[in-house]
Amino acid sequence: MKVDVDMSICLLHGQCVIAAPQVFSFDDDGGLVWVAEVDEAQRADVEAAADACPEQAILLG
Amino acid sequence: MTAPRITIVGASLAGLRTAEAVHAALPAARITLVGDEPLAPYNRPPLSKEAAETLARDTTAREAVFGKLLLRSKLSPAALSLRLGSGAVALEPGGVRLADGALVPGERVIAATGLRPRRLPLPGAEARRHVLRSFDDLVRLAPSLRPGARMVVIGGGFIGCEIAATGRKLGLEATIVEPSPQPMLRALGPRVAAAMAALHRAHGVVLLTGRSVAGFSDEGVILDDGQALAAEVIVEALGSHPNVEWLAGSGADLRDGVLVDDRMVAPGAEGLMAVGDVARFVNPLFGPEARRTEHWCVPGQTAKRVGETLAAEAAGTALATRFAPMPSFWSDQHGMRLQAFGAPSLADACRVLEGELSLVGRAPVIVEYLRGGEPVGVLGLGANPAALAKARARLDAALTETLTA
Ligand SMILES: Cc1cc2nc3c(=O)[nH]c(=O)nc-3n(C[C@H](O)[C@H](O)[C@H](O)COP(=O)(O)OP(=O)(O)OC[C@H]3O[C@@H](n4cnc5c(N)ncnc54)[C@H](O)[C@@H]3O)c2cc1C
Ligand code: SF4
Numbered sequence: 001m002k003v004d005v006d007m008s009i010c011l012l013h014g015q016c017v018i019a020a021p022q023v024f025s026f027d028d029d030g031g032l033v034w035v036a037e038v039d040e041a042q043r044a045d046v047e048a049a050a051d052a053c054p055e056q057a058i059l060l061g
Numbered sequence: 062m063t064a065p066r067i068t069i070v071g072a073s074l075a076g077l078r079t080a081e082a083v084h085a086a087l088p089a090a091r092i093t094l095v096g097d098e099p100l101a102p103y104n105r106p107p108l109s110k111e112a113a114e115t116l117a118r119d120t121t122a123r124e125a126v127f128g129k130l131l132l133r134s135k136l137s138p139a140a141l142s143l144r145l146g147s148g149a150v151a152l153e154p155g156g157v158r159l160a161d162g163a164l165v166p167g168e169r170v171i172a173a174t175g176l177r178p179r180r181l182p183l184p185g186a187e188a189r190r191h192v193l194r195s196f197d198d199l200v201r202l203a204p205s206l207r208p209g210a211r212m213v214v215i216g217g218g219f220i221g222c223e224i225a226a227t228g229r230k231l232g233l234e235a236t237i238v239e240p241s242p243q244p245m246l247r248a249l250g251p252r253v254a255a256a257m258a259a260l261h262r263a264h265g266v267v268l269l270t271g272r273s274v275a276g277f278s279d280e281g282v283i284l285d286d287g288q289a290l291a292a293e294v295i296v297e298a299l300g301s302h303p304n305v306e307w308l309a310g311s312g313a314d315l316r317d318g319v320l321v322d323d324r325m326v327a328p329g330a331e332g333l334m335a336v337g338d339v340a341r342f343v344n345p346l347f348g349p350e351a352r353r354t355e356h357w358c359v360p361g362q363t364a365k366r367v368g369e370t371l372a373a374e375a376a377g378t379a380l381a382t383r384f385a386p387m388p389s390f391w392s393d394q395h396g397m398r399l400q401a402f403g404a405p406s407l408a409d410a411c412r413v414l415e416g417e418l419s420l421v422g423r424a425p426v427i428v429e430y431l432r433g434g435e436p437v438g439v440l441g442l443g444a445n446p447a448a449l450a451k452a453r454a455r456l457d458a459a460l461t462e463t464l465t466a
Binding site for chain 1: 078135357365387398445446447448450453
């Protein structure tokens, strides 16, 4: 599945990093980085991350 | 077996997330989501922040602003029956009685009714007095957030501090009246609260601490020392009451919210569960006391637990894990983000891990909160998220130890 983050609304809460640390992380400058294509095994984690994002910035495809 | 009927009362974040969790656990369940507000579930935190700012600048932008608040859901409309605009007034043996007289059947009822703002039981200045919990509240408030207007915020908690900061950004004069010695004192502790007070003052907020409101006049508020403060806008941000009246007589413990056990089930009322701001539960990460937590993360965490409970029941198995969610909250004030993990309010001491409290708002600061020498929380003030994530990992490790000890 595809993972995207709308960086125009992401406010760097980092809830996604907590919910799915294998997919979302912060680089040393504090910017958000994510894996754009994840396998089905990670679906639950990625959906949990999308639900936990207070800005609804995570788009799953 | 017929499909179970599950009725969720309160159509906000907790209600919606619970409907999703119930559907995932029991795909055949017939789910009804009852809400007293006429609006589809929406997000509240922006009401004191960006949404207030946008709507104040353009009071015709109502639909655009609401569109941004609307919560997206992965539930198909067919999976859920939404009944908006009439609240629950009683829990009856067969289901939930609504204000319009209808009975919504449900073998299982889940309370997600959240909180409502407390108001001062004093008469006067009604047309100028506001609270901020719902989109309607914001629609009523926004037109008075005009540059140059004088705003008095009663109560220096998070919502009060946020709306004062938003007011300053919009060019209002803002005064916060707070009875305790610092704003956000209970949540942040004396050292950080003092630093936040300094930040508010640096941004032109007049902070009257140790003072309370004794009455209202036609011009504004009157303080306990007799001082009169003229104000075109008065916001009462004194905390909130759990919406539990509709559960009177249900058998549940309703002192400060609905007491629920590790399964989110209310002892004394087996068919009743509760989630979100209205739920009071023990979090074993922080000891044996049941507490209510008014953070955005709680609805999602408690909803997920309801799903786990229902799935375990259906499978006839026991719950595989304990319910021990890591709390987190954030706030935005004067362009600075506060981000906390754990329970800073339970701490008896704190230590600065990074930066300096005197520089709050100008340079990143990370504070660790301790109880009996052990970490119970961590707070970033304008902190780099990567640095905060490291501090949080220490907290995780310490709290996990509590759990296994
Ligand atoms: C202005 C504001 C700013 C906030 N900012 C932050 C923040 O920055 N960070 C953070 O972590 N948290 C913040 N929060 C807290 C967060 O929004 C709440 O924790 C969250 O909304 C709780 O969701 P809930 O669904 O449990 O309750 P609520 O959102 O309160 O929803 C309860 C719903 O139930 C309805 N209801 C009540 N009684 C009945 C009845 N008898 N019948 C039917 N329906 C009923 C209510 O009308 C409401 O729609 C903020 C809250 C507010 C109000
Ligand atoms: S939780 Fe949402 S807002 Fe926060 S960092 Fe992740 S995507 Fe951005």
